Amino acid sequence: MTEPFRPKSILVTGGNRGIGRLLVLELLRRGHHVVFTARRPDAGETARAEYSRLVPGAQVEWWPLDLASLASVRGLAGTLLREGRRFEVVVHNAGTLAPPPERRITADGLEETLQIHTVGPYLLSTLLLPALARPSRLVFIGSALQEPGSRGVPVRFRFDDPFLDAEYHPDRAYKNAKLAQLWLAREWERRHGGDGVHADDVCPGFVPVTASATARGGMRLLLRWVLPLMPFATTPRAAAHLEADWAERDPALPGGAYFDGARVTEPSADARDPELARAFWALLERWAPTRGQPHG
Template identity: 30%
Template sequence: MSGSNWTSGNVPAQDGRVAVITGANSGIGYEAAAVLAARGARVVMAVRNLDKGGAARDTILAANPGADVTVKQLDLTSLDSVRAAADALRTAHPRIDLLINNAGVMWTPKETTKDGFELQFGTNHLGHFAFTGLLLDTLLPVPGSRVVNISSLGHRLLADIHFDDLQWERRYSRIAAYGQSKLANLLFTYELQRRLAAADTDTIAVAAHPGGSYTELARNVPAIFHPAYRIVGPLLFQSAAAGALPTLRAATDPDVRGGQYYGPDGFGEQRGNPKLVQSSAQSHDRELQQRLWTVSEELTGVSFPV
């Protein structure tokens, strides 16, 4: 099926499936949660702010009174919070069908997580790496289970894995740091898929990106550009609902295969309906994937059951 034909109406019934979505209180994550809940999934919104998460859940339930939606606290800037959230989820949901690692920050001023990691790398990659590792054995026994990592067109922009200064302690570029974190999402996806396949599991790892979407993610655009962004953003970028379609296709299309990457089908992959796309050559560097994996295990203290 081509990208131009695939919409949220193509999401198959999700009855009986458990879907955990990080950062589901707004933007892409919220839209994905709303569609999955409407299709019958038991949706867990893993969010940092419980008040915002509760409000988002109430909005979904108002539109779908019979939906099964819960909110769990998850602060990806704290490995203690990641472990606590994973423990709570393992107790509540011993079998998970779908883990969508969606939460993220973009172009933040130089800050660190509670564990001392550069904020974008720590949140976008290391937090999700740890969360996935701690939850993976709840997915492995489930036929058709998936891990979906959300990357970005930014994985090509000034992107490299700066192993000599992963936490940007000697220098800092908010754009390059974001690019590093989004490249890391893809390197992680492809290495995880390789390990899942080698272990002969039925779980797959896939990735998606939303193109250019008008969401809260751009809150850290330099202040001088805020007025222009508020005016021009809705005209240049697609809605969060449209931006969520690659995520939803990667998560639910029965034809998806492990290691694939989905994005919009329009010019420059900025907008449009979801299709299979290609990530950068660098993201497919196996040595880079394995080196990042090893470093990520060391930094988070989390190892995987594959």
């Protein structure tokens, strides 16, 4: 006998455009309730209106969130808790594929790309713990680019220079942030998996069309018109389907999984190292303290 369909309540960050937009639409079409975030009110409202039009009867709402501001993260968590929201899935999709050419330090004193991909999602998930169902699942949207040997400037996360004071490069900022995101997902699973709040890290594959939106110069044209034709590229729709399948994964299944764009596999030795994951978690706790925070 098949289980009757039960809609899940799903939070998707960065749900106004790119893969996030198609993911929200796919989840709504599958009958789930979606709360998504957007940085700008006009983008959030325009996207919500479009989703309601395309999926009649959809239960969808949006809230503002800028992960480059811990005050914004605390604000959203506080609002969702006060509103009594409960989630079975959180998809940490928001991200910046084209970090700035020059290093940017946020008002919180952190390197911007690392904050957007790790510190903000860590803080949001931790503050939302009382609103997460048991079992539930966090899906971190990762990138196979964090693997050693991926094209371009190599990944090199130095614990004595996490903000890349000495060797900033936008590609390294992105790769380091995605490596650190894997540490976050794996350490989250170690700490919270036993309580039923699981975490996985999922790369949707290489999606040049959405990556082109924030690319610069000739790279933008290449990503938009040439690379989508390559056999190693995937479409935004396929990426969104894959992510939606992860969001629908049986929440009781253990987490800590890594999907590299093609299969569930083991990430690099550094990404698997539990000591590095613990060390990174200690930094997260220092950068974004949650103890003594009112939940709501």
